[in-house]
Amino acid sequence: MEPLYEYAWMIPVLPLAGAMLVGLGLISFNRATNALRQVNAVMIISCLGAAMTVSFALLWSQVNGHEVYLRTFEWAAAGTFHLTMGYTIDHLTALMLVVVTTVAFLVMIYTDGYMAHDEGYVRFYAYLSLFSSSMLGLVISPNLVQIYVFWELVGMCSYLLVGFWYDRKAAADAAQKAFVVNRVGDFGLLLGILGLYWATGSFDFQTIGDRSKNWSVAVK
Numbered sequence: 661m662e663p664l665y666e667y668a669w670m671i672p673v674l675p676l677a678g679a680m681l682v683g684l685g686l687i688s689f690n691r692a693t694n695a696l697r698q699v700n701a702v703m704i705i706s707c708l709g710a711a712m713t714v715s716f717a718l719l720w721s722q723v724n725g726h727e728v729y730l731r732t733f734e735w736a737a738a739g740t741f742h743l744t745m746g747y748t749i750d751h752l753t754a755l756m757l758v759v760v761t762t763v764a765f766l767v768m769i770y771t772d773g774y775m776a777h778d779e780g781y782v783r784f785y786a787y788l789s790l791f792s793s794s795m796l797g798l799v800i801s802p803n804l805v806q807i808y809v810f811w812e813l814v815g816m817c818s819y820l821l822v823g824f825w826y827d828r829k830a831a832a833d834a835a836q837k838a839f840v841v842n843r844v845g846d847f848g849l850l851l852g853i854l855g856l857y858w859a860t861g862s863f864d865f866q867t868i869g870d871r872s873k874n875w876s877v878a879v880k
Contacts, residue, residue, distance in 0.1 A: 664717055665729040669747055671711045671757060672796035675764075678707035679789035682782060693782055700782045704789045705768050711796065712761035719754040730802060730866070744864065747800040756799045764792040784824060791817035803863040804853045811849065815842040 682700050685693035693700065732746030768788055775781045794813035801807045819842070823835025857863055860871045 664714070664721065665726075665749055666731070668714065668718060668729070668749055668800070669731075671714055671761070672793045672800065674707040674711045674793075675704070675789045675796070676793035678704040679786050679793060682786040682789070686783060686786065694779070697781050701768075701772055701785055704785050705765070708761060708765050708768060708789065708792055711792075712758070712765050715754070715757035715761045718749055719758050722749070722751050722754040732802060743805060744803065745806060746802055748802040748865075749800065753800055757796065760792070760795050760799060764788070764795070780824065784821075787817060787820045787824065791821065802865060804856065804865075804868075805863050808846075808849065808853060812846065815839075815846065818842065 682693065682704065685700070728748065728750040730746065730748045732744040734742055735745040736743040768785070771784065771788065775784050778784070791814065794810050794817055798807060798810040798814060801810060819835050819839050822838045823831050825831040826835070853863070856868060860868045862868055862871070
């Protein structure tokens with residue numbers, strides 16, 4: 661089962677790839693891409709379906725006792741400061757991957773009928789695929805920096821989806837309201853992340869947990 665974990669990073673990348681391909685098509689060949697509505701929908705749903713299949717396989721592996729898997733690489737370093745990026749798979753992560761991919765997969769199937777007569781059918785699928793990728797990246801993040809990055813992407817996708825019919829005043833106003841409210845919340849999240857780093861000297865969940873346990877023991 662080890663190769664399955666080594667390629668678990670593909671779970672958020674698959675829907676991201678679908679969103680990027682459709683997005684590039686809309687930018688470069690808008691008319692042709694919109695004409696191939698069903699082809700684009702099938703491709704995006706297939707990418708998410710593949711991610712869902714891997715997620716179920718990971719959950720089954722975790723249920724059967726596979727140890728927690730963590731894979732990281734150094735992304736930035738300055739003096740004693742080191743920032744790593746990567747992904748982690750444990751029981752909770754595997755469960756949430758299944759939940760997110762399954763719900764997103766069902767939503768995308770429903771979207772085919774819901775948006776069937778809308779001119780923005782393909783664009784809506786691209787937004788949904790990017791949203792799904794952001795959520796999945798959030799789930800597998802092993803540190804607070806990645807959490808913040810993917811949370812910002814989730815907020816951006818929320819803005820795009822809420823304001824999808826931007827030519828309608830109500831939708832445009834709702835998107836602006838969502839953007840402002842999210843920015844206020846994001847500032848609080850950033851303060852919390854910086855506070856944890858100041859207290860523990862790390863952004864990594866494992867290190868933060870270990871040092872918090874040491875504090876608890878010291879206090880007792």
